[in-house]
Amino acid sequence: MFxxxxxxxxxxxxxxxxxxxxxxxxxxxxxxxxRRTIADIAASVNLSPxxxxxxxxxxxxxxxxxxxxxxxxxxxxxxxxxxxxxxxxPGTANLDEIVGAVxxxxxxxxxxxxxxxxxxxxRIRMDDVEHLKQVISQxxxxxxxxxxxxxxxxxxxxxxxxxx
Numbered sequence: 001m002f003x004x005x006x007x008x009x010x011x012x013x014x015x016x017x018x019x020x021x022x023x024x025x026x027x028x029x030x031x032x033x034x035r036r037t038i039a040d041i042a043a044s045v046n047l048s049p050x051x052x053x054x055x056x057x058x059x060x061x062x063x064x065x066x067x068x069x070x071x072x073x074x075x076x077x078x079x080x081x082x083x084x085x086x087x088x089x090p091g092t093a094n095l096d097e098i099v100g101a102v103x104x105x106x107x108x109x110x111x112x113x114x115x116x117x118x119x120x121x122x123r124i125r126m127d128d129v130e131h132l133k134q135v136i137s138q139x140x141x142x143x144x145x146x147x148x149x150x151x152x153x154x155x156x157x158x159x160x161x162x163x164x
Contacts, residue, residue: 022047024054027064031159034068064068071158074125082153083132084126085139086118088146093117101144107135118149 019027029036042052050122071089074080082137095113098120110123122139126132131136136150 017059017064019059019064023055023059023064025152026052027059030056030065030068069103080125080127081129082123084153084157085122085124085136085153086149086151087120087122087139088117088147088148089119089144093144097144101142102139105135105138107131116149 004029022045026041029041029044038049038053038056041056045052056065072083087099089095098113099111102111102122106126107126108122109125112121114120124132124135126135132150132152136148139145139148
């Protein structure tokens with residue numbers, strides 16, 4: 001740890017990792033461009049490449065950096081619809097049942113279990129409204145959920161895609 005560096009904790013309650021300001025700056029740089037070179041990151045945080053590489057390796061090993069991915073502009077690939085579905089389960093059900101119930105539905109791209117109402121939010125990507133209707137019917141007929149509410153995405157913004 002660097003003298004005088006403030007520490008912040010990241011992650012969920014299961015496993016917290018101490019990160020200093022330099023680690024956080026490195027993460028910000030990688031979030032904006034994961035293809036950035038070690039030399040470029042090193043210059044931005046005023047370190048040589050070797051300690052930056054060690055820090056990145058450490059954050060990967062500890063699971064702070066869980067992977068690298070490509071951001072795809074889905075609209076450029078053809079017609080598609082993004083939607084979210086709020087899901088409710090019986091009060092006696094286990095939240096883990098939600099993931100089990102939707103894991104086999106290819107159109108479900110993400111699942112967020114929540115504290116409060118609703119119990120979960122799932123992100124769905126499909127070709128058209130008719131396809132959305134089929135996916136929502138599949139969720140409703142699964143027997144796991146007591147209710148659903150569908151929200152269609154009109155547009156979205158992401159820090160990772162911010163070109164401003």
